[in-house]
Amino acid sequence: MDIKGKTSRRSMIKSMFATIFASGAGMFGFTQAASANDKSITRIPENEQGSTPLFSGSVTHGGLVYIAGKGYHEEGDITLHTTEVLDQLQEELEKAGSSMEKVLKVNVYLADMADYSKMNDAYRGRFGENPPVRTTVACYGGIPGSSLVEIDCIAALDD
Numbered sequence: 001m002d003i004k005g006k007t008s009r010r011s012m013i014k015s016m017f018a019t020i021f022a023s024g025a026g027m028f029g030f031t032q033a034a035s036a037n038d039k040s041i042t043r044i045p046e047n048e049q050g051s052t053p054l055f056s057g058s059v060t061h062g063g064l065v066y067i068a069g070k071g072y073h074e075e076g077d078i079t080l081h082t083t084e085v086l087d088q089l090q091e092e093l094e095k096a097g098s099s100m101e102k103v104l105k106v107n108v109y110l111a112d113m114a115d116y117s118k119m120n121d122a123y124r125g126r127f128g129e130n131p132p133v134r135t136t137v138a139c140y141g142g143i144p145g146s147s148l149v150e151i152d153c154i155a156a157l158d159d
Helices: 005-037 079-096 113-123
Strands: 038-044 056-061 063-071 103-110 134-137 150-156
Touching: 056 079, 063 079, 063 103, 079 113, 079 150, 103 113, 113 134
Parallel strands: 103 134
Antiparallel strands: 038 056, 056 063, 063 150, 103 150
16 A cells, blocks of 8 residues: 555544544533533623623632622722722622632732732631632732722632
8 A cells, every 4th residue: 555545544544533532522512512601690780881891790600600800999008908808709709609618719919019918917717717729919000990909719609
C-alpha cells in the first residue's frame, strides 16, 4: 500500500472515531447542555436614567450563587466600608437562597494595601467557623465609586 492509501485509511479511521465520540458525547452531554441554560438571574435596579443595567447583582447556576462585587460609596474608614460591604453581601446571599456560612470563595479588592489589617479585623468571623478561600489584592487606581474595598463571592445554595 502506498503512502497516499495509508493516509486515507488513517483519515477514515480518525473520522470514524470522531463520529462515535461525538455521538456518545451528544447522548451523555444532552442533559448537561439542558442544565447549562437553567440559571436564575437577580438583576440590580435600573439606574436613574432608566437605561438597562450593566450587570446582575447575582446569578445562580448549578447549585451555586455568584455575587457581583459590592462596594460602599459613602464617607468612612476601611472598617466601616468593610462592614457595610459584608452586610450587602449577606443580604444578597440570603435573597438568592444562601448564607455567609455557605460562601466558598471570596475576592477582596482594596484601594490601599495599607488597609489590609483593619479590613481583616472587620472581615474576621463573618463567614462562620470555616471561612472560605480568599484572594486579596490592591487595585492600582482605586476602586470604582471611591469605595475603599470591593468584595465579591461564590457560595453554595441552601439545600
